[in-house]
Amino acid sequence: MKKRILVVDDEEGLRLLYKEELEDEGWDVELAASGEESLDKLEKDSIDLVLLDIKMPGMDGVEVLRRVKEKWKDLPVILCTAYPHYKHDFGTWASDAYITKSSDLTELKQTIRDILGKKP
Amino acid sequence: MEYDIIEQVSELAVSGSPLEEKLEKAVALLADYLAFDGCAVLLLDENGYMRSVAAKCPEALPPYRLGQGVPGLAFTGGALIEVHKEAGDAAWEGIEDSGLEGYRTALAYPLKEKERTCGVLFLRARAKVRLTLLKRQILKLAAMQLLILVKSSEVLNDHHRVYSELLEMQQKLVSSEKLLALGDMAATMAHEIRNPLLSIGGYAARLKRQLPPGSPALGYLEQMGAEIGRIEKIMNGIIRFLKDNAVELKTDDLHCMIDEAMELFADEIAVHCIKVDRRSSGGPLPVLADREQMKIAFDNLIANAIQSMEKGGILTLETSRAGEFAVAKVSDTGGGIDPKYMGYIFNPFFTTKKHGTGLGLPIANSIIMRHKGTIEVRNEGHGAAFIIKLPVAGAAAPNSSRHETGEAV
Incomplete structure (x- = not known):
């Protein structure tokens, strides 16, 4: 069965781009437009990896990360943001990878392969 | 009389x-x-x-x-x-x-x-x-x-004396306020520009992949991708410049830091026929520094020196101790800085180069300031010399300390 990625980003254009690009890579992709929605989806669906934007209205990515790691401590989370210096915020240290948003998606795709490829 | x-x-x-x-x-x-x-x-x-x-x-x-x-x-x-x-x-x-x-x-x-x-x-x-x-x-x-x-x-x-002191203080104040304002602006810009840019660039790449081979539009999309990459590079520079970057200070040797920064430039030095003159005083030069950040600062200074000597020259890297300060000097023979630009070279976005971002020297400056050091520039010999002074790490100084300044934006 295909591994399923949950993309969490408040910008619709980016959600769709990620969905198409990652589906081309062979993954199943689910979308959530907010932190709250992402937690609902995680309860209902089986998800193998979360791609998480940090800056979102309402519940932000750091908070979502905290809740995800509390409940599903082995579920990999990749943080995705416009600000590289979030790396220094200890709230983000629990993530499995940290990626600065870039129009070149090579690094993101490679990171996903590294994480999901290793999992049984 | x-x-x-x-x-x-x-x-x-x-x-x-x-x-x-x-x-x-x-x-x-x-x-x-x-x-x-x-x-x-x-x-x-x-x-x-x-x-x-x-x-x-x-x-x-x-x-x-x-x-x-x-x-x-x-x-x-x-x-x-x-x-x-x-x-x-x-x-x-x-x-x-x-x-x-x-x-x-x-x-x-x-x-x-x-x-x-x-x-x-x-x-x-x-x-x-x-x-x-x-x-x-x-x-x-x-x-x-x-x-x-x-x-x-x-x-x-x-x-x-009072007048020149006042003038100096005023210049420092203006430049620090400029940095603060720029830090806020850059944070907003990073978010507001990076996301749409990602969207444009990402879809352009998709479109490119869907076009049949030989289609003339491939070249247009190629160009779009390259330009977007350029804007993203500038954005990264601005973000690095942000005021609230954390500095992780550890006792480190200034001689080594500059040698390490220099390693990156081996190819460029060979291409431009530049001779490197490395001078270093004996004995270690311990400073409290964030190695990664200091490397970025030296990268920028060395890159700047190399760019001024595209037709060859001598790059001199000097490290020594002067009292309480560890001193690093990066000098070139690239003709020096036009005196009328001297006061502007550390200003963000100021550049005299065709493809410069105008961020190299301001980044170096802000990193060195965060290390409680100073950077000075003057024309010397046949080029420009940048002199960086960092406080020598005292025996009593902690081995490692983490400084978080301000919260993430």
């Missing part, structure tokens, strides 16, 4: 010459007028000696301390002393003054402002000289003029 001398000294006072020159001329005029062989203005220096600032003297004056010799006594007493070295001269009795060997008459007139004495006008004559009442009055007037000369120059110097 008896008063000519006063007029002449007054003319000196309003002339544009430097103080020392004015005083030299004034003492010469006075010595001639009063028929003394020597005339000098002595001012108290910071070591408690009365230093001759201007003199018309056949022989050098000995160093006088306060209360010593005729000038020293006139200074402490605050009143004119006139001695004639002859039996029965009460003023001369008990005074020892090696400056008066071979002289018969000496006159010391304190230069007094209200109750504060700042110096002495000292006259010596080999012959016996008795001043007429008129000459004494003129001497008094001339002494006052000399005092005014000295005082006005002090006031002017103070004024210049």
Whole structure:
């Protein structure tokens, strides 16, 4: 069965781009437009990896990360943001990878392969 | 005319010459007028000696301390002393003054402002000289003029010093406020521009993949992708420049840091036929630094130097210790910086290069400032020299400390 990625980003254009690009890579992709929605989806669906934007209205990515790691401590989370210096915020240290948003998606795709490829 | 001398000294006072020159001329005029062989203005220096600032003297004056010799006594007493070295001269009795060997008459007139004495006008004559009442009055007037000369120059110097200090402080303030404002702006820009850019660039790449081979639109999309990559590169530079970057300080060796930064440039150096002159003082140069960040700072400085020498030259990297500071100097032979741009080179977005982002030097500057260091630039030899000073890590300094400044945006 295909591994399923949950993309969490408040910008619709980016959600769709990620969905198409990652589906081309062979993954199943689910979308959530907010932190709250992402937690609902995680309860209902089986998800193998979360791609998480940090800056979102309402519940932000750091908070979502905290809740995800509390409940599903082995579920990999990749943080995705416009600000590289979030790396220094200890709230983000629990993530499995940290990626600065870039129009070149090579690094993101490679990171996903590294994480999901290793999992049984 | 008896008063000519006063007029002449007054003319000196309003002339544009430097103080020392004015005083030299004034003492010469006075010595001639009063028929003394020597005339000098002595001012108290910071070591408690009365230093001759201007003199018309056949022989050098000995160093006088306060209360010593005729000038020293006139200074402490605050009143004119006139001695004639002859039996029965009460003023001369008990005074020892090696400056008066071979002289018969000496006159010391304190230069007094209200109750504060700042110096002495000292006259010596080999012959016996008795001043007429008129000459004494003129001497008094001339002494006052000399005092005014000295005082006005002090006031002017103070004024210049305070003014340049103020100017320096103002420049520092302006530049730090500019940095803060830019930090806020950059954070917003990073978010508001990076997301749409990702969207445009990402879809352009998808479109490119979906076009049939040979389609002319492939080239357009290629161009779009490259341009978006360029904007993203600039964005990364701006974000690095943000004020609230965390600095992780560890004791590290400055010699090594610069060597490590240099490794990146091996290819470029070879391409541009640049000779590297690495000079380093012996012994370790421990500084408290964030190695990654300092590397970025040195990268920028070295890249800047190399860009100025595209047709070859000498890149000099020097590391040494100067007292409490570890000093790194990056200099090139690329022609130097146009003096009219000197004040702007650390300003964000200022660049004289066709493809420069104008962020290299401001980034280096902000990183060094975060390390409580200084960066200085000057033209030297055939190029520009950047001098970085960082405090040497003391033995008592903690081995590692983490500094978080401000919260993430």
